[in-house]
Amino acid sequence: MPELPEVEIVRRGLEKIFVRPLKIEKVQLKRWDLRDPIPRALPRKLQGATIERISRRAKYLLFHTTTQGALLSHLGMTGSWRVCRPGESMPHDHAYLHLEDGRILAFRDPRRFGVLDWVESTREGEVPKRFLHLGPEPLNPQQFTAEYLQDRLRGRKSSIKVAIMNQEVVVGVGNIYASEALFRAGIQPARRSLRITRQESARLVVKIREVLEEAIAQGGSTIRDYSHTDGQAGQFQSRFAVYERKNEACSNCQSLIKHRVLGGRSTYWCSRCQR
């Protein structure tokens, strides 16, 4: 489900709720068996804590408390956070955070590939274990540069699409935006990473950033489960150039959009516009 743009939109939605710090009065867990079991201590740590800030790293969200500990959440494929009131439960709600103002934050995740975890400290320099292997943030031009990408692609035998979806190379790019960015950059997804030229790396860096920023501006992409914290759907799915457009005419050259599986994931491209 959610790639960087969707997670960032969720972060902004949550941020609005915590414009002023709010205490969590009660934590209710419906089940513990997400992709990783929720730590038994999580409710104890969160209950009575005050959330003052929401940050994002890659596709992870951190709910920072005033005592330095933080709730870490990953949405997996179908995870969502929504604001609701008592009695507004939905199937596959796994956790409820009861806020001091009477509102409830519900974590829902039908497939349970998501993660809820507790990190003890998020002080400067102390990086949660889950973040250790993560690559640079693509929206940060100082971190994610043509030189950097070219360097990481050199000597890599995998396809360029698999490479940019590798969170150690660059974070936040998932299956939709990988295809979309490669279309914009004019690069075939199956090309070997090591054959990508310097110039192409430069273009790809620009296009990855561009497509992610446009998607954020459109509120992300809603295919199935994804929605904002207020239940609204994203709008970027109507702007897909290639994703899920197999056999449709390319918006640029009218030739038919191709599809194949790469690294186990559905991949879409225009064989005329992408070389």
Next chain:
DNA sequence: CGGGTTACCTGACGGC
């Protein structure tokens, strides 16, 4: 070791 494949889980959809 790098890189491909599979498992985790539920629901939606198409074909028979």
Next chain:
DNA sequence: TGCCGTCAGGTAACCC
């Protein structure tokens, strides 16, 4: 109608 196979915004544990 209903059953079965396939596929889905991600990640990580496996295999070679």
